[in-house]
Amino acid sequence: DAKTTQPTSMDCAEGRAANLPCNHSTISGNEYVYWYRQIHSQGPQYIIHGLKNNETNEMASLIITEDRKSSTLILPHATLRDTAVYYCIVRVAPDAGNMLTFGGGTRLMVKP
Amino acid sequence: DVKVTQSSRYLVKRTGEKVFLECVQDMDHENMFWYRQDPGLGLRLIYFSYDVKMKEKGDIPEGYSVSREKKERFSLILESASTNQTSMYLCASSLIGQGQETQYFGPGTRLLVL
Numbered sequence: 001d002a003k004t005t006q007p008t009s010m011d012c013a014e015g016r017a018a019n020l021p022c023n024h025s026t027i028s029g030n031e032y033v034y035w036y037r038q039i040h041s042q043g044p045q046y047i048i049h050g051l052k053n054n055e056t057n058e059m060a061s062l063i064i065t066e067d068r069k070s071s072t073l074i075l076p077h078a079t080l081r082d083t084a085v086y087y088c089i090v091r092v093a094p095d096a097g098n099m100l101t102f103g104g105g106t107r108l109m110v111k112p
Numbered sequence: 113d114v115k116v117t118q119s120s121r122y123l124v125k126r127t128g129e130k131v132f133l134e135c136v137q138d139m140d141h142e143n144m145f146w147y148r149q150d151p152g153l154g155l156r157l158i159y160f161s162y163d164v165k166m167k168e169k170g171d172i173p174e175g176y177s178v179s180r181e182k183k184e185r186f187s188l189i190l191e192s193a194s195t196n197q198t199s200m201y202l203c204a205s206s207l208i209g210q211g212q213e214t215q216y217f218g219p220g221t222r223l224l225v226l
Contacts, residue, residue, distance in 0.1 A: 034214075043116075043202050043217030044155070102155035 004088045009107040012082075018075040020106050022088030025069040032091045033064060035073045036102070037084040044087065044102070047073065078110045115139070116218035118203055124224045131190040133221050135203030144186035145204040145215065146170075146178060155202065161186055193225045 005023040012018040024033065034049040048055055048062045050071070055062045061074040075082055085105040119134035135144065145160040147170075157170030161180040175197060179187040186205075190197055200222050204215040 041220070041222075043204075043220045044215075046214050046216065049214065102149075104154060 004090055004103055006086075006088050006104065006106045008104065009109065011109050011111060012075075012078045014080060014110055014112050015077055018078040018082065018108060018110070020073040020075075020086050020088075020108065021070065022072070023070045024088070024090050027068050027090050033062065033068075033071050034089040034091055035060070035062065036087045036089065037082075038087070038105070039081075039084040047086075049091075078108075080110050080112065082108065083110045084108060116203055116205055116216050118201075118218040118221050120221050121219060122222050122224075124226065125190075125193050126226050127194060129190075129193050129225075131193050131223065131225075133188040133190075133201055133203075133223070135186045135188070135205075135218055136184055137186075137203075137205040137216070138184065139205065139207075139216070140183065141205035141207050141216075142183070143206045143215075144180065145206075146176075146186065146188045147202045147204065148172070148199040149202055149220075150199050158188065193223075195225050197223065198225045199223060 003026060032049050032051050035047040036044040037047055038044045048057055048060050050062045050064050062071060064071045085107050087102050087105040116137045125131050143162050146158045147155045148158055149155050156172050158172055158176050159167055159170050159178040161167045164180055164183050167178050177189045200220050202220045203218040206215045
């Protein structure tokens with residue numbers, strides 16, 4: 001499985017863009033990059049995923065470098081409710097039961 | 113919207129008790145998962161199921177068993193609860209696919225074993 005590396009914590013001002021980086025230098029060609037977040041005392045929430053191309057949905061944008069060794073999750077206008085732990089995950093192969101492996105994540109604190 | 117529900121948000125049990133944690137999803141997903149989450153250890157997979165009556169061990173199955181009698185319901189059983197099973201338990205479900213499954217999580221059950 002490709003391992004991911006994320007900063008332990010980050011701060012962001014309310015209303016500004018939050019850019020959360022993730023390194024996954026050992027990612028293989030058929031592995032997707034997933035982002036989840038977990039607000040305190042709740043279950044993880046899916047945000048976005050991608051393979052090669054940049055992706056955008058109503059929650060965030062995902063920028064994947066051309067060599068796929070790193071990616072950045074962008075929350076365009078962070079709000080206080082975006083304070084959470086954000087997990088960058090590289091999805092394991094299907095024959096491993098489609099499980100997700102969560103690492104330590106980045107604790108994002110959005111401040112007024 | 114996908115909805116994954118868990119039978120309890122908080123549970124307190126005594127050592128040696130048998131504990132049942134129930135999970136129900138309403139989106140006809142084939143895959144269901146049970147994880148536990150502990151500070152500093154992230155999310156660890158206990159068991160998963162890819163079909164009714166089918167189950168596979170995850171990373172930490174010891175002390176746990178599961179049951180999937182119906183597609184929408186996946187139960188986690190602690191046969192004889194121990195204090196080291198105090199944790200947050202999370203259930204998830206997903207469709208079967210090739211690389212694009214999105215796992216949807218329930219709200220979690222915080223279990224305290226005394």
